[in-house]
Amino acid sequence: MGKYTKVRGMHDxxxxxxxxxxxxxxxxTEIACLYGYKEIRxxxxxxxxxxxxxxGSESDIVSKEIYAFKDRKGRDIALRPEGTASVVRAFxxxxxxxxxxxxxxxxxxPMFRYDRPQKDRYRQFYQFGVELLGGKHPFFxxxxxxxxxxxxxxxxxxxxxxxxxxxxxLQCKTKFSNIIKSYFSEKLTxxxxxxxQRIISSPLRILDCKNPQCKQYVSDAPVxxxxxxxxxxxxxxxxxxxxxxxxxxxxxxxxxxxxxxxxTKTVFELYxxxxxxxxxxxGRYDTLVKQLGGHDIPAVGFAIGMERxxxxxxxxxxxxxxxxxxxxxxxxxxxxxxxINEMRSKGLAVETDYEQTSLRSHLxxxxxxxxxxxxxxxxxxxxxxxxxxxxxISGEQITIPLDxxxxxxxxxxx
RNA sequence: GUGGGUGUAGCUCAGUGGCAGAGCGCUGGACUGUGGCUCCAGGUGCCGGGGGUUCAAAUCCCCUCACCCACCCCA
Numbered sequence: 065m066g067k068y069t070k071v072r073g074m075h076d077x078x079x080x081x082x083x084x085x086x087x088x089x090x091x092x093t094e095i096a097c098l099y100g101y102k103e104i105r106x107x108x109x110x111x112x113x114x115x116x117x118x119x120g121s122e123s124d125i126v127s128k129e130i131y132a133f134k135d136r137k138g139r140d141i142a143l144r145p146e147g148t149a150s151v152v153r154a155f156x157x158x159x160x161x162x163x164x165x166x167x168x169x170x171x172x173x174p175m176f177r178y179d180r181p182q183k184d185r186y187r188q189f190y191q192f193g194v195e196l197l198g199g200k201h202p203f204f205x206x207x208x209x210x211x212x213x214x215x216x217x218x219x220x221x222x223x224x225x226x227x228x229x230x231x232x233x234l235q236c237k238t239k240f241s242n243i244i245k246s247y248f249s250e251k252l253t254x255x256x257x258x259x260x261q262r263i264i265s266s267p268l269r270i271l272d273c274k275n276p277q278c279k280q281y282v283s284d285a286p287v288x289x290x291x292x293x294x295x296x297x298x299x300x301x302x303x304x305x306x307x308x309x310x311x312x313x314x315x316x317x318x319x320x321x322x323x324x325x326x327x328t329k330t331v332f333e334l335y336x337x338x339x340x341x342x343x344x345x346x347g348r349y350d351t352l353v354k355q356l357g358g359h360d361i362p363a364v365g366f367a368i369g370m371e372r373x374x375x376x377x378x379x380x381x382x383x384x385x386x387x388x389x390x391x392x393x394x395x396x397x398x399x400x401x402x403x404i405n406e407m408r409s410k411g412l413a414v415e416t417d418y419e420q421t422s423l424r425s426h427l428x429x430x431x432x433x434x435x436x437x438x439x440x441x442x443x444x445x446x447x448x449x450x451x452x453x454x455x456x457i458s459g460e461q462i463t464i465p466l467d468x469x470x471x472x473x474x475x476x477x478x
Numbered sequence: 479g480u481g482g483g484u485g486u487a488g489c490u491c492a493g494u495g496g497c498a499g500a501g502c503g504c505u506g507g508a509c510u511g512u513g514g515c516u517c518c519a520g521g522u523g524c525c526g527g528g529g530g531u532u533c534a535a536a537u538c539c540c541c542u543c544a545c546c547c548a549c550c551c552c553a
Contacts, residue, residue, distance in 0.1 A: 177551090180550085185552085371553085373553090424510080426511095429513085443511095452512095
């Protein structure tokens, strides 16, 4: 047992898992590309106040889970707990917002939250997210949902569905929030401790409470869809038209509320049957850009939790299409090394073990590395100016002349 | 932040006061130019860490750390 272990909540993604990650990452970025998204890579570190102002200082993410510290000059620094705030900050800071057009940005990387670790949940975890800035049309909301739908299909996720809801524009949201506040004020003593706090800090979150006692009162609570202004009602209706037209499997859940303060109008979550946790979620945030000091620019986006997505994806494993070169005896190793170098320069993956000398131990090693073919070269082969290629699955062997061997191997691969 | 569980060989685990164990893997050999199969041989170790009880502790008690699971929260 080694002296050093992972810091609590951290995890290594080991070589045996990484090819699955890379497979999924490739599909995500390809689809993002098809939808016109460009990658943006903000730093992992931001000033703490950025998250307080965007996500909300009362939110659990900021109040309980943020990784924050002071740097050597006493600046309040935080590791990003999510991606949207950083992307919006970069968007404003680089003056993208001054240009009147739609910006589609995607990001991928680690996020940090000081959670208690549990299954597929770590303090450093990965999110892939997209942000569409500058569009207020409900079809943009639809487009990002359809993009997520496309990703789920492409990754062959089974039995997934969306929950969607609207929170209304800032006016509707505020109005509804006050209605909820007064509705629950009368029932305050029947609510759980958390909800008694929420009625002050974020009343809408009561609608999302998992406590069965609270749920009882939530089911009779006012519903936002009935109280929306004409514009918000129409926005949600058009959004539904769009996702219906694209056959997105979804249900409206009038109690769906997101835990981040910045959402307005459309919100959505992606679930898989019999799984409590959302694997992706997002929504519209029309006031955030302005709130962070930019122009009045509407936006919509989502984020996918990679650690939650990965167990749902079936992946066969990487293709074993590389060579192992076995040199029999010390004397031919330099010759073998030159062959390896030439093969690599022509794009063929080769490895070897210079410690091994006997053919038997070479073949054992080749087997362990998972090589598809083993090239065998020894004194006899050097004399005859040829070498042997052994198929490690079938055990068949063929002899190839030493000159022009790269072309011969490439022919073999066809 | 709350609750439950588990820490013993590289891995999966058995051992519940009396010599530290099994299976798998690993290394070597049978087989020094042909891997996977088979057979034979071999070492596995601060029994998570610290303290206590006892003639005697992996085992009982206390503390601590880590991991797992659930809740909360979130993606």
